Amino acid sequence: MRVLLINGNTSESITQALLAEAQRNAAPDTVVFAAKCTRGAEVIASRSAEVVAAHAMLEAIAAVKEPYDAVLVGISYDTAVAALRELLSVPVVGMTEAACHVATMVGSRFGVVLPGARNAAFYRERIVGCGFEPRLAGMRVVGSSAAALYADPDSSLELIRNASQALVSEERCDSLVLAGAALVGLHRQIQPDIPVPVIDGIACGVGMLESLVRLNFPKPQAGSYATPAPARLDHIDPVLADLFSHPAGQQS
C-alpha cells in the first residue's frame, strides 16, 4: 500500500519530520512518500495563507506521478481535505480529524493543546465541522505561534507538558490531542509525564488510511463526494487542469 503524504507548506524540514513520523507508524507493507507545495508559505499561520496552500496542494497532488492508494493531509488545519476527497478516487484523511477519531475511541472527552491563540478558533471550527464538539473537553494554547514553538523545542516541551497536565486535571479529559504539524513527534516526549494518551494526528492518519484502503469502497456516484463532472478550469496549471478534466480517474 502506498500513502501519499501531502504537506501544505513549503518547508522541507517539516515535510521530512512528518514523513518520518508517518513511516514510523505505518504497517510493514505500507510505503509512505511525501509531496510538498512548491509555492506558498513556509509555515501556514493564517486563514488567508491556508487558501493559497489549498490550491498549491491540489497542484502538488496533480503533479505526483507515482501511484498511491491514499492521501494523508499533513497540515493540521486539514486543509483541502474535502476537496481532495471529492476529486480523487482514493481515501483522503486529515491529520487533525484522524486524531479526533482516535481520541473518541480511547475515551469520553478529549482536550486539545495547540500553538498560538490565533489558531484556537481554526481548530475549534474544524472540530465543530467534523461534529466532534460534544466530545471536546477543552483547549489550551501554548506559545505565540507554531513557528515560535518550532524554533525552541525545549521551551515548547515544557509549555506543552504543563498545558497537558492542566487539561487533564482541570477539564478531566480522557485523552489529549497535540495539534500543529510543526509539533509532530513531540507527543512521544511528553507522554511519559502525562497520565492519559497523547495523540498525534500523523500517526493516527496513517492507521485510518490503512483501514480505509482495505475497506476498498467504490468511489461514490451520488452524494456530495461523487466524482464531480469533468470541468474546464482556465488559466491554471495545466497538470491540475487535466485532473479537473478527468476527476477521480487517474489513480489506480
Add this chain to the structure above:
Amino acid sequence: MRVLLINGNTSESITQALLAEAQRNAAPDTVVFAAKCTRGAEVIASRSAEVVAAHAMLEAIAAVKEPYDAVLVGISYDTAVAALRELLSVPVVGMTEAACHVATMVGSRFGVVLPGARNAAFYRERIVGCGFEPRLAGMRVVGSSAAALYADPDSSLELIRNASQALVSEERCDSLVLAGAALVGLHRQIQPDIPVPVIDGIACGVGMLESLVRLNFPKPQAGSYATPAPARLDHIDPVLADLFSHPAGQQS
C-alpha cells in the same frame, strides 16, 4: 460608500447579473463595482473547483486598484469569506450567510431552495458552520445543477416555485432562502406566489455591509481575525504576495 463585489467564477454574465442585483438594493450613496476571477471555472460546482476559486478570488482582490469600503462575496458557497475577513481591514460578507442573517430576523425557522443535490451538503455545512442550523427548517433541491437551471430559466422558475411552496406547507418555515449565485434575481419572480419572504443573498449582503461600514469597527488586533503577521509567500502572483506582506493595510 464603495462596495466591491467579488465573483468566484469567470462568467461575465453572472457577474453582471450579481452586480445589477447588488446595485438595485444598495443605498443611494453606495457604489457597487465588481471584480471577477481571471482563472478557474465558469460556474463553480464542486468542492475542488471552489479551492481554485478561493485562491483566484484573493488574486482578484489584490489586483483591485480602486478603493473600496467593503467586500461582498458573490458566490453562494461563501468561498474565501473567512480568509478575506482576516486579510483585509474592511468588512467582508458572503451572500449565503447574509441571507441567513436576514432570514433569522424576519421569522423563526427558514427553508432553503437550492440547485443540484450535490450542493445540499455544501450549503448545510455552511449553515452549520455559521451556527444557523437550529433555525433551519428544511432544504429542497431543484434541478440537477446550478448550470442546468441557469440554462433554462423558465423551467427553473416552475421548479423553484413548487419547491418553495412545499417547504412552506410541509416544513412550516417562516421564510425561504434561494441559494445559488446563478439564480440571482429569480426571487423577485416567485415572491408573488409564495406566502413568506423569499430571500436573496446579494440583496441582503449589500445591506449587511452598509451596516458594518457605518459601525466602523477597528481592525481586530487580537483573536482569530486579527491582522495576520506579514508573511512571505513564494511563487505566487506578485500582487497577491504584496498583500500578504502588508496585510490589512492597503485599504483606506
Add this chain to the structure above:
Amino acid sequence: MRVLLINGNTSESITQALLAEAQRNAAPDTVVFAAKCTRGAEVIASRSAEVVAAHAMLEAIAAVKEPYDAVLVGISYDTAVAALRELLSVPVVGMTEAACHVATMVGSRFGVVLPGARNAAFYRERIVGCGFEPRLAGMRVVGSSAAALYADPDSSLELIRNASQALVSEERCDSLVLAGAALVGLHRQIQPDIPVPVIDGIACGVGMLESLVRLNFPKPQAGSYATPAPARLDHIDPVLADLFSHPAGQQS
C-alpha cells in the same frame, strides 16, 4: 425612512440616550424617533417586570400616530420582539439580537459583558433562543445591576474594560457585545482599550432595520409570523384593542 425606537421602561433619560445613539448611527435619510412606555418600571430588572413592559410596549406602539417603516426594540432583553414582528407589517429588531448578528459577521465567536449576575441567564436564554449559542465564547458579569452601573458611570467603565479584556484573553473571543440598554454608548469609550470590536445593540439595530426596510418583504401570509386573525381583546386599552382588530394593517 422612519424608525420607531421603543423603549420598554419609563425612564426619559435612558430613552433619550438610546435615541441619541440610534440617530448617531442612522443613515442620513433615516429619521429615528422614540416612544416610551407610560407604565411599568423605570429600569426593567426582572422577568416579571418584563412581562408588564411587554404589554406596555404594545400599548405604546398602538398609540403612535406618526407613520414609521421599522421598529427598533430598545430594551436589551429584546422584550416583545416576536409579538411586534407578528402584529405589525414593518420590520422589527431587538437590540441584543442585532448585536449578535453583527458579532457573527465580524468574527468567529463573541463574548458578552453584562450588568448584574441575575441578568446572565436572561441574555443566555435570548442567545440560545436566537440560535447563536454555538458562537458564544463566554460571558462576564459586571456590577450588581444595570441601575447600579448607570448610577456610577466611571466605575462602570473600569469594570467593563476589565471584563472585556478578560474575555478576549481568556475566552479568545473575536468580538464583544456590551449588553444592557442602560450602558448604551459606553462601548465607544472602551473601544480604544480593547483589541477586538466592541458591539452596541442600538447601533447595530438601526443598520439591520435599514437593510430590512430596503429589502421590502411582503408581510407573511403563512407561517408563525403571518398576520394573525383579527381578535377581540376585552378590557384592554381601546387603542391597543383596535390594533388587535386590524393587525398588521395600520402602517403604511
Add this chain to the structure above:
Amino acid sequence: MRVLLINGNTSESITQALLAEAQRNAAPDTVVFAAKCTRGAEVIASRSAEVVAAHAMLEAIAAVKEPYDAVLVGISYDTAVAALRELLSVPVVGMTEAACHVATMVGSRFGVVLPGARNAAFYRERIVGCGFEPRLAGMRVVGSSAAALYADPDSSLELIRNASQALVSEERCDSLVLAGAALVGLHRQIQPDIPVPVIDGIACGVGMLESLVRLNFPKPQAGSYATPAPARLDHIDPVLADLFSHPAGQQS
C-alpha cells in the same frame, strides 16, 4: 395542598374543563382552584395576544386572596411561567413543560400533536427553550386552529387520532404529547387507539407540582430566580403593583 390553576384566557368553559382535568388527576389531599384573566382574548392564538395574557395573568394572580402552595399555568404556551416562578415563592409549572418532563420519563423520544400550523413554531420554541429538543421525534399539526378544533370535537378526535398514529409509525416516537389547552381531556378518548402513552399537560402539571411542594425548597436568594428586588411599577393595577413591592412574600 392547594394548587392555583391560572388560565391565560377569558373563557369560562375552558377554565372549567382545565379545572376538572386537574382535579381528576390530583392527589386526594390536593385542592385545585382556578383563576382566569379578566381581560384579553377568549382563546390565545398569537404571540401578541400572549403578551396581553401574560400581563393579565400576573394581575389575576395578584388578585387571588386565598392561600395556595403552587401554581399551574393552564395555557399551553406556558405563558408567564418564568415570570411567575421568579415573582412568587411557591413552585410554578407550565402544562407543556410538565408534559415534556413526563414524556421523557416514559420513553426515549416523543411526538407532539398540536392544533393550527401557526402554533407549531410556538411549541417548538418552548421545547427548545426548555432543552427538550434532543428528545423531540416530530410534530404533527391538526386543524386550522385551537378554536376550530374546540368547536368541533368529533372531527377533532379523528384528526388527532390519525396524526397520533402517523407520529408513532413514521417518527417512531415512544410517547405523544397532545398540546393545546382547548383540547384538554381528549387524550383519554384517543388513548385506547394509540399504542404509546398519550400525555396531557394538565394531568402532568398537577403531579409535578405536588412533587415540588413536597420537596419544599427555599426560595432562591441567588441566581436568575432569586426574589427580585422590590420595584415600583407605576400606572399598573394597584394590587399587582403591591406584589412587585413585596415580591415572593405574600404566599404562605
Add this chain to the structure above:
Amino acid sequence: MRVLLINGNTSESITQALLAEAQRNAAPDTVVFAAKCTRGAEVIASRSAEVVAAHAMLEAIAAVKEPYDAVLVGISYDTAVAALRELLSVPVVGMTEAACHVATMVGSRFGVVLPGARNAAFYRERIVGCGFEPRLAGMRVVGSSAAALYADPDSSLELIRNASQALVSEERCDSLVLAGAALVGLHRQIQPDIPVPVIDGIACGVGMLESLVRLNFPKPQAGSYATPAPARLDHIDPVLADLFSHPAGQQS
C-alpha cells in the same frame, strides 16, 4: 401506592439510608420498600462494576414477591433504568434523571456536585443521554471517590458546601444537584448555607413516580419501550429467566 427502591450495590447501610430518604419524601399513602443486589460490589465505582450491578438488579427485581406500582433506581448512575422501564409494566425512574427533571423545573441552569473525578464523565454522559445538557451550568468534583466521602461525612460536608458555593457564584446556576447515592441526605445539611435549591435524586424520584403512577399510562405496545417479545435466556437465574419469558406481565 407501593414503590420498590432498588439499590445497585450490596451495602445494607446505604440501602437503609436510601430507604429512609425515600420514605421521608413519600406521600402519606405511599409505601416504599427496598431490594438490594445479592452480588456485586459494596459501592459501585466503575463502568465495569456497573455492568455486573445492572444484571444483579434485574435478578433482584425478578426475585421480589411483593407487589409494587413503581420502581425507583437508587444508584446515581441510573443503572439499568432503560432496561427495567422496558421489561416491567410499571413506571421506573432513576435518581439522577429525577434530580435533573426537578432542577429544570425550579430554575434555568443547574450545577452538579459529585464525588470522585472518575465519576464526572459518567454523570455527564447520563445528563447528555437524557438531553439535559443545555441546562447544565457546570460540575464540581469533591473528594477522591464516593466511598472516601462516605467514610468521612464531616469533611465531606465541608467539601460539598464549598463546591456548591463555587458553582453558584462562578457558574451562576439556579439550583444544585448533589449526585451520588452514598451522599444521600447530606443535601439537607448544606441547604441552609446555599442560596439556591439543593436537590437530592431520591427525594425527587419518589415524587416523579407518584406522579407517573397516578397518570396510569398503558404499557406501550409500540416504540422502543414496548413490551419485548418473550425471550428464552439460557443459563441465567431461573426467576429472571421467567421474567424474560413473561415480560411486563408480573406486576399488578
Add this chain to the structure above:
Amino acid sequence: MRVLLINGNTSESITQALLAEAQRNAAPDTVVFAAKCTRGAEVIASRSAEVVAAHAMLEAIAAVKEPYDAVLVGISYDTAVAALRELLSVPVVGMTEAACHVATMVGSRFGVVLPGARNAAFYRERIVGCGFEPRLAGMRVVGSSAAALYADPDSSLELIRNASQALVSEERCDSLVLAGAALVGLHRQIQPDIPVPVIDGIACGVGMLESLVRLNFPKPQAGSYATPAPARLDHIDPVLADLFSHPAGQQS
C-alpha cells in the same frame, strides 16, 4: 496482532459469520479469534436482554486464556464497550461506533439501515452518545426484527436495497451504515446497486483496532478510563471476580 472478537449472544452461527467477516478484513499478520457468551439470548433484541449480555460478555472475556491485543465487540448495540475499555488494558471498539467513524471519513452525512423499528431508538442513542448525531442524515427500518431478517436473507436483501436507495435519494447521504450483527456480510451483496459506500461495522472495527494497537497508547492512569481500583465483587463468577481484583493487568 491478535484480535479477540466477542459476540454478545449465544448463537454459534452468527459468531462464525462475524468471525469470517472480521478475518476477511484483517491485515495479513492479524489473527482474529472469537469468544461467545455462554448464557443469555440467542439474538439480543431488547434493552433488558442486553443487560444480561453485557455481564455475560465480561464473564466470557475473563475466561479467555489466550493472549490478545485488542477486543472487537461484535454486537451492534456496542454492548459493554465502555466497561471493557475501562477494565482491560488493550484497545476495545464496538462495531457500530467503528462504522460511524469510517462513515464520517468518507463523506459528510451518513444514513443508517437497521432491522426492526424497536431498534431505531437504540442505534440513535448510541450515535448520540458517541457524538455523531450532527453527521446522521437519516435512518430507515427494514423488517420487523433482526431475527426475522436473518431467517429470510433473500427478502432481506431486497428490503435493505430499497431502504438504502431511499436514504441516498431522499436524505442525500454520502454513505450508508448497515446496522445489526445478524446482517453481517450483506453489505457486499448490496454494494453493487448502491451509489455510495455501504459500511459494515465488523470490517471497520478490525481496521480501527489495528490502528489503535499500533499507536500503542499507555493505559490511562487518570480520567474516566483509568484502571479502576481493584474491587471485590461477591457472588459472581470467580474468574470474573479475579479480573475485578486485577483490572487491566492480565493482558500482555
